[in-house]
Amino acid sequence: MHIPCPLCGERDIREFTYKGHETYLARPAAGSAQPLWDDYLHNRENPAGRTRDLWFHGQGCGAWLLVTRDTVTHQVLGAHLSREADDAG
Amino acid sequence: MRYSGWQVLAQGLTGNRGWHPAWRSPDPRPDYDIVLIGGGGHGLATAFYLAKEHGLTNVAVLEKGYLGGGNVGRNTTIVRANYMLPGNSEFYSHSLKLWEKLSGELNYNVMHSQRGIINLFHSDGQRDAYARRGNAMINQGDDAILLDREGVRQILPYLNFDQTRFPIYGGLWHKRGGTARHDAVAWGYARGADRRGVDLIQNCEVTGIDIEAGRVRGVQTTRGAIRVKKVGIVVAGRSSQVAAMAGLRLPIESHILQAFVTEGLKPAIDHVVTYGMGHFYISQSDKGGLVFGGDLDFYASYAARGNLPMAEHVMEAGMTLMPMIGKAKLLRSWGGIMDMSPDGSPIIDKTGIEGLYLNCGWCYGGFKAVPGSGYSFAHLIAQDRPHAPAARFRLDRFATGHGLMDEEGTGSQHNLH
Ligand SMILES: Cc1cc2nc3c(=O)[nH]c(=O)nc-3n(C[C@H](O)[C@H](O)[C@H](O)COP(=O)(O)OP(=O)(O)OC[C@H]3O[C@@H](n4cnc5c(N)ncnc54)[C@H](O)[C@@H]3O)c2cc1C
Ligand SMILES: [Zn+2]
Numbered sequence: 001m002h003i004p005c006p007l008c009g010e011r012d013i014r015e016f017t018y019k020g021h022e023t024y025l026a027r028p029a030a031g032s033a034q035p036l037w038d039d040y041l042h043n044r045e046n047p048a049g050r051t052r053d054l055w056f057h058g059q060g061c062g063a064w065l066l067v068t069r070d071t072v073t074h075q076v077l078g079a080h081l082s083r084e085a086d087d088a089g
Numbered sequence: 090m091r092y093s094g095w096q097v098l099a100q101g102l103t104g105n106r107g108w109h110p111a112w113r114s115p116d117p118r119p120d121y122d123i124v125l126i127g128g129g130g131h132g133l134a135t136a137f138y139l140a141k142e143h144g145l146t147n148v149a150v151l152e153k154g155y156l157g158g159g160n161v162g163r164n165t166t167i168v169r170a171n172y173m174l175p176g177n178s179e180f181y182s183h184s185l186k187l188w189e190k191l192s193g194e195l196n197y198n199v200m201h202s203q204r205g206i207i208n209l210f211h212s213d214g215q216r217d218a219y220a221r222r223g224n225a226m227i228n229q230g231d232d233a234i235l236l237d238r239e240g241v242r243q244i245l246p247y248l249n250f251d252q253t254r255f256p257i258y259g260g261l262w263h264k265r266g267g268t269a270r271h272d273a274v275a276w277g278y279a280r281g282a283d284r285r286g287v288d289l290i291q292n293c294e295v296t297g298i299d300i301e302a303g304r305v306r307g308v309q310t311t312r313g314a315i316r317v318k319k320v321g322i323v324v325a326g327r328s329s330q331v332a333a334m335a336g337l338r339l340p341i342e343s344h345i346l347q348a349f350v351t352e353g354l355k356p357a358i359d360h361v362v363t364y365g366m367g368h369f370y371i372s373q374s375d376k377g378g379l380v381f382g383g384d385l386d387f388y389a390s391y392a393a394r395g396n397l398p399m400a401e402h403v404m405e406a407g408m409t410l411m412p413m414i415g416k417a418k419l420l421r422s423w424g425g426i427m428d429m430s431p432d433g434s435p436i437i438d439k440t441g442i443e444g445l446y447l448n449c450g451w452c453y454g455g456f457k458a459v460p461g462s463g464y465s466f467a468h469l470i471a472q473d474r475p476h477a478p479a480a481r482f483r484l485d486r487f488a489t490g491h492g493l494m495d496e497e498g499t500g501s502q503h504n505l506h
Contacts, residue, residue, distance in 0.1 A: 001396055012398075013396060013398060014398050017504075018387055018388040018389075018504055019504050020342065020389070020503050020504050021342070021389070034488070035488065038487055038488040039338070041431070041487070041502070042340035042431050042487040042488075042501075042503075043338040043339060043340050044329065044338070044339070044340065044341060044342050044503065045329075045338070046329035046330075046339070046341055046342050046343055046389065047329075048327075048330060048343075048391040049391075051389065053388070053389065071343075071389050071390050071391045071392070072391045072392060073392065074390065074392050074394075074396070
């Protein structure tokens, strides 16, 4: 797998560390009720097919990326900086 | 037919015309008391024990492909009871005891081979950790021997003891550990369940779970609707999708684990050996192939194949430990879909929906669990209360924080297991 880092260009997957589904970005507000935290930390959509997840470009620019890919085919469909998540579509 | 030496002789003398298929292939009936979704090792074992231990035979196993075509047939077949944490230790201990009498119980040779497992360690800290684990294993009534470097050298003289980066300090030897023939386990349980009246229905995918007023009423399948009182979800890597049919969101992320096998060679490796620093483990199959693997690929995937970086990593670790295998030709590599739980331990529990039961989260270690899991899941479904050895495999442990079983000590977070 190759991931097209918006800052560095297309790079081998070995340069990246996987964090997990993009729901990691929807962090509950401090002081939220416990069930929200459980859901956020543990429960997952886990789709077979198209997904968006967070990857860290640790051996490149150090950016957190939101990668769109297919979990069945391993096809990588695109990558955005995670701080631009809201307009990444 | 009961298999025996006498049968082999009798059939041999009469042209082998008396052998029959090992299980029927019935059409689904319109209703059952219990339906198990998934005809893998765990589903078939559950069906067998429902019939044998609880006398429940109005049961169907629905399998979308063919029996044993999932992870039960694509793992590296290691069977062990070298766990440490309460919850895991008594469960795997129980499961290993079931393995030890399984061929007799099923009248089917599952080729359970207690060839011994040696987990190598490579530092003082790792030695301490393994000593502690060995003590825990002995306390739970299992076996463990702590070997020093010379002790390992006597048993595994072919290892590279001079590798400077991760020298071999010794190993933890679990003599009752070993391997079993994976397909045979599925087939043996299938035959045993079928003979007791359970319907095993292949090419039958469950596409929906009918729930009314918080209670299971039936399932929708590619071979029609079935009314049913109790449903067990036991689908390994597909747990998230099937649970979603009942509106459940699980603490599960599916990952790929790869394995590799070489051409058949003369017997060379008598044990299961694991490399404590390189995520590499190896054994030799009864056909002679070296069977080995390493870590997960470490990202959510349903591709049933891995990527090359992990393959390369496994080969490097193997070559560091055992240079002698370098000329063996690799025949095949493949990947299976693991349903990974946040703490790396399984879930056998009721769901919030009446009549719906869940068996999932076996991560990369569910083959050894097949007998114990089937036994405990059957108990839960039949009696509506947990079976003692599996009582800590609770679905709500992530919500409460009580009873997490983070056997590797890496934390209860998805991307760490
Ligand atoms: C490479 C590799 C190596 C491994 N090595 C070991 C090891 O050495 N030791 C060990 O203990 N464990 C090991 N494991 C883990 C072990 O294989 C699994 O934990 C275990 O096999 C999972 O349980 P199962 O056998 O019931 O799964 P499966 O055999 O996968 O059964 C699940 C079944 O459910 C069916 N299914 C899914 N969805 C539906 C549906 N909607 N309707 C009907 N049916 C459905 C599937 O077709 C499948 O047959 C390994 C796994 C892999 C991939
Ligand atoms: Zn980058």
